[in-house]
Amino acid sequence: MPGIATVYRWELAKLRYQKRTYLGLGAAMIVPILFVVAVHFRHDRRGGDFAFSSYLTRSGLAVPLVILLFGAVWMFPLITALVAGDIIASEDHNGTLKTILTRSLDRGQVFAGKTLAAATYAVVAILLNGTVAVIAGSIQSGFNSLQSLSGTIVSAPKALELVYVSLLVYLIPIAAIVCIGLLLSAVTRNSAAAVVGTLMVSLLIQLLGILPGLGGLQPYLLSTQFNAWQGLLRTPIDWAPIVRAAWVCALYGVPALGAAFLVFLRRDVAGG
Amino acid sequence: MTAGPVGSAAGDTEDPPVAVRGLSKHYGAIKAVDDVELTVNTGDVYGYLGPNGAGKTTSLRMMLGLIRPTTGSVRLFGRDPMQSVHALQGVAGFVEAPTFYPYLSGRRNLELLAAFDGDGAAGRIERALDTVELSERAGDRVGGYSHGMRQRLGIAAALLRDPKLLLLDEPATGLDPGGMRDMRVLIRRLADEGITVLLSSHMLAEVEEVCNRVAIVRSGKIVYEGAIAELKRDAGTTYRLETTDDQRALAVCHAQAGISDVRTERDRIHFTGDQQAVAELSQALIEAGALIRALTPQTVTLEDLFFSFTEGDGRQQAAHEPDESTRPAVESAR
Numbered sequence A: 001m002p003g004i005a006t007v008y009r010w011e012l013a014k015l016r017y018q019k020r021t022y023l024g025l026g027a028a029m030i031v032p033i034l035f036v037v038a039v040h041f042r043h044d045r046r047g048g049d050f051a052f053s054s055y056l057t058r059s060g061l062a063v064p065l066v067i068l069l070f071g072a073v074w075m076f077p078l079i080t081a082l083v084a085g086d087i088i089a090s091e092d093h094n095g096t097l098k099t100i101l102t103r104s105l106d107r108g109q110v111f112a113g114k115t116l117a118a119a120t121y122a123v124v125a126i127l128l129n130g131t132v133a134v135i136a137g138s139i140q141s142g143f144n145s146l147q148s149l150s151g152t153i154v155s156a157p158k159a160l161e162l163v164y165v166s167l168l169v170y171l172i173p174i175a176a177i178v179c180i181g182l183l184l185s186a187v188t189r190n191s192a193a194a195v196v197g198t199l200m201v202s203l204l205i206q207l208l209g210i211l212p213g214l215g216g217l218q219p220y221l222l223s224t225q226f227n228a229w230q231g232l233l234r235t236p237i238d239w240a241p242i243v244r245a246a247w248v249c250a251l252y253g254v255p256a257l258g259a260a261f262l263v264f265l266r267r268d269v270a271g272g
Numbered sequence B: 001m002t003a004g005p006v007g008s009a010a011g012d013t014e015d016p017p018v019a020v021r022g023l024s025k026h027y028g029a030i031k032a033v034d035d036v037e038l039t040v041n042t043g044d045v046y047g048y049l050g051p052n053g054a055g056k057t058t059s060l061r062m063m064l065g066l067i068r069p070t071t072g073s074v075r076l077f078g079r080d081p082m083q084s085v086h087a088l089q090g091v092a093g094f095v096e097a098p099t100f101y102p103y104l105s106g107r108r109n110l111e112l113l114a115a116f117d118g119d120g121a122a123g124r125i126e127r128a129l130d131t132v133e134l135s136e137r138a139g140d141r142v143g144g145y146s147h148g149m150r151q152r153l154g155i156a157a158a159l160l161r162d163p164k165l166l167l168l169d170e171p172a173t174g175l176d177p178g179g180m181r182d183m184r185v186l187i188r189r190l191a192d193e194g195i196t197v198l199l200s201s202h203m204l205a206e207v208e209e210v211c212n213r214v215a216i217v218r219s220g221k222i223v224y225e226g227a228i229a230e231l232k233r234d235a236g237t238t239y240r241l242e243t244t245d246d247q248r249a250l251a252v253c254h255a256q257a258g259i260s261d262v263r264t265e266r267d268r269i270h271f272t273g274d275q276q277a278v279a280e281l282s283q284a285l286i287e288a289g290a291l292i293r294a295l296t297p298q299t300v301t302l303e304d305l306f307f308s309f310t311e312g313d314g315r316q317q318a319a320h321e322p323d324e325s326t327r328p329a330v331e332s333a334r
């Protein structure tokens, strides 16, 4: 019997045939490599005089974390939006919605399969990025122990574990980005608008926190949750920002996903 | 939304493949579909005939559950396509040009759709490709297909569902003459295999050739509904007549019952009449001594048909006058 799993499998199969898939995954892999190369040359020439450079040269395990720090609010949301913003709108672009919605699956199943596929893509991109960063970093600076944000030393295997748990915590706000991307994809029916729109939402929310008088909003902004993983790097681990990220992101993601679902369920399929 | 007639329990045997009641779709002030009533019975090849913008595609979209009617209802074998895709069981088709993922091959597209269908659809892919003569090109990306190939792939995609009812929106439009002929032959063949077909078209010739019933739509409204045979009788066919004595023949035509719209165009007599009236006319011509050199039926254009149906019996009254006074009014109304 066809079901959500059918849609999910075929959405992943379709992703394998599309250029944008490799654009995002390629970026996720190349960035850590370029980063490590840049660190290598700057360190050689001028010695460790830029931010995090001491971290980066002492242990390769610092590389994925520093990339997460820099790429948090725009790079990964962009990679995520590349697929989430496109996955419904591309059906409008190709006019294929009418083709798939006149088979034996209802709209809810199609939507669920697409949501899972978009989320899978984000997970793969971020884990791939982290893994490449660990490998490239370890080649450059060694698979060494890491200093936590509280100053304590964390052994290399333990640090590796922390890297992956950090990536998973980082996926919490990314899940909200997936939902926003799907909503814009369903509403705008235009891939470019949805991708750019999702990134704009992410950046505008961050700007809100900088506005005078709105500083109090800071803990509840989506952009803040992109840094929640840093709680893991303290000893003892600071769970407060992680717990907050979970419910704040749900407040952003769940309504967006619900709205996207309703739009998709009720819309007239008139184009194409 | 009540249970009962909506549910599948209604049974496929008694409910007609398509029953459309009071169906309307408004886009702002535009009434794309306006109070359409339509019943397609098992075994029909039903033509939904109308010019561009008549509301054919919009009607078919509602039948396939793609858009929500403003008012009215659609039942396919007694089931409501707006309620659940379950209503599309045994139903397949497409609206406007069929669409596929351009970056996947034709076969891969069918594999995807077969997976979405379930119910053994995957096992029908090769046969469907064969039926529409696409087997050789099935490995190529659809992005490189011609319009005709996509149209045929659309039929193949529909056949995967092993349909009892096919809903096809202008299946032959945009094809070259050979492609059009192949499409008509294919549809006839599918109908002969027992599939009920509803096809829209703006070409009378197409509907005449493959359909047994027809509904003519204009501006969202059905202006005529009936069997093709009746349509031809009702519409009357225009004939061109050449005789040994056209002067006398003209007088005979004017006098003959059932012959109307008599006029002379480029030295040839033209008139309208049904087959019985024409048979009687030929007798009268011989008796009057005007021997027939040629009696040629002229193809009835869609325009003529609309003219005759929208003007009603005004056509009979206009028999002695040129039509020019009424024709522009009809055209501007479109």
Ligand SMILES: Nc1ncnc2c1ncn2[C@@H]1O[C@H](COP(=O)(O)OP(=O)(O)O)[C@@H](O)[C@H]1O
Binding pocket: A270, B027, B030, B031, B032, B033, B050, B051, B052, B053, B054, B055, B056, B057, B058, B059
């Ligand atoms: N999505 C839409 N929005 C606004 N108007 C529409 C839409 N779809 C169709 N129409 C209008 O409805 C009328 C019927 O269109 P359509 O069903 O495509 O006709 P046909 O298929 O017979 O050519 C046209 O006037 C068209 O402009």
Ligand SMILES: [Mg+2]
Binding pocket: B053, B056, B057, B058, B096, B169, B170
């Ligand atoms: Mg149309």
